[in-house]
Amino acid sequence: MAAVKKKILIVDDEEDFGRMVKLNLEKTGGFEVAVESFGSRALAAAKAFGPDLIILDIMMRDMAGPAVERQISADTALKNTPVIFLSAAVPHGPKAAETFSGRPYLAKPPTTSDLIAIIEKYLKK
């Protein structure tokens, strides 16, 4: 199988978490993962890496996820790249939100299979 690996960019200021997601996703053989731990550097990292999908934390120390999302949406090269929010800061209740700022949303802590399922659902074809 010579399938092209899908490129995933993870933007999360919890560095160890980003690294572990990278380990788990790359272990499947289907993904190439880059990790960025500063929200303010996410746009540059995305431009350099050219991801097929971006996983974005919401509460980050230097720049919040929604602000990063606005930068990505405004960028001509990246505006069609799917973004999934993945965060510990979440609205709760019996019907936990499935979207945040109009983007799909996954609550921490996810399992690797939760992550792969949501990535495959939104990966650009």
Place this chain on the structure above:
Amino acid sequence: MPEKNTGPEINVRRMRTEALQRFNTAFGLMTIIPLLICIYLVTVKLFSIEILVGPNAVYFLIVVLIGLLGLLYGRTVILGIVARLAEEIEQREKAQRNLRAAQDQLIQAAKMESVGQLAAGAAHEMKNPLSIVQMGLDYLKDAVDKSNDKMAFTLSKMESAVRRADGVVRGLLDYASLSDLEPQEVDLKQILENALGLVVHETDKRKIQIEKAFSDIPAVWADSNRLEQVFVNLFSNAAFAMPGGGTLTVRASAHKFDSIEPGVGRRTADNFRVGEIAVAVEIEDMGHGIPQDVMGRIFDPFFTTRRSSGGTGLGLPVVKNIIDIHRGLVTIRNKPEGGGVIVRVLLKTQGANDGGGEKENPDR
């Protein structure tokens, strides 16, 4: 007088009755006095008996009549003043009660807001380490020798511990994020149906039959999302209580409070007044019931008898909190004949401060 124990509230009805009684006594005395004077005057013959039968009798009778009319008029005036005073006291008392209820709600909201901020911060700080542990476990799962039972056991226990900790964090967030309610008139039947839909996985898994008896019920005054959460928690508890199946009965009907009971009366702390119409929901399961020694602790945060199967001890405290904030009532009792519990939730049909039906019972 036991009424004094209820604090500064004034018993208007009793006051009115007392004023009337005293006035009647005075009025009686005042009518007797002119009569006695007449008898005295006649008997000591200061006036001859002719004054009562002669031509002057007309003047005498006019004087007596004017006196009596004056007394009657005085009585009416005094009663009017008493009634107006009573009315004013009653209104002030009601305003004071509403103010106190509003203050209580503000204090509660402020308290929940600070708890909420703390919980949200703590939740964020806990969810990140939990995520790292979960990712680490996922990685190790493939790395360990799968034929080694002890390793598989250890990993699965660690994974369920992560789920449990996450459950506690979620419960804490639910418990804490109750200050921003959006109450409005809502259709309770719809909420009950939605909540049943959300637990269908739990009930189907255990082959639990659902029996519904919804009579014609008025709209309730509530935040629909929060209320749904109440019933989701209560239905899941009922489902957990019947692992081998059974019937979950949900009844909803209008309810009129006929007498004083805990939470029903004239005190500020009472959420309902005697005579008020509420909506009652009863949820009945066919489980094992609640042991008497834990009954007093079921609403305590983090108290659970299901720790080993993932209970966080926050389900019922969340229910209680939501119902308290709605100024409703929730009670849980074992069925008298045994074999299950009945949860009863009473909800307001109007805004919290209407104080309807309070004149029905003056004895508190």
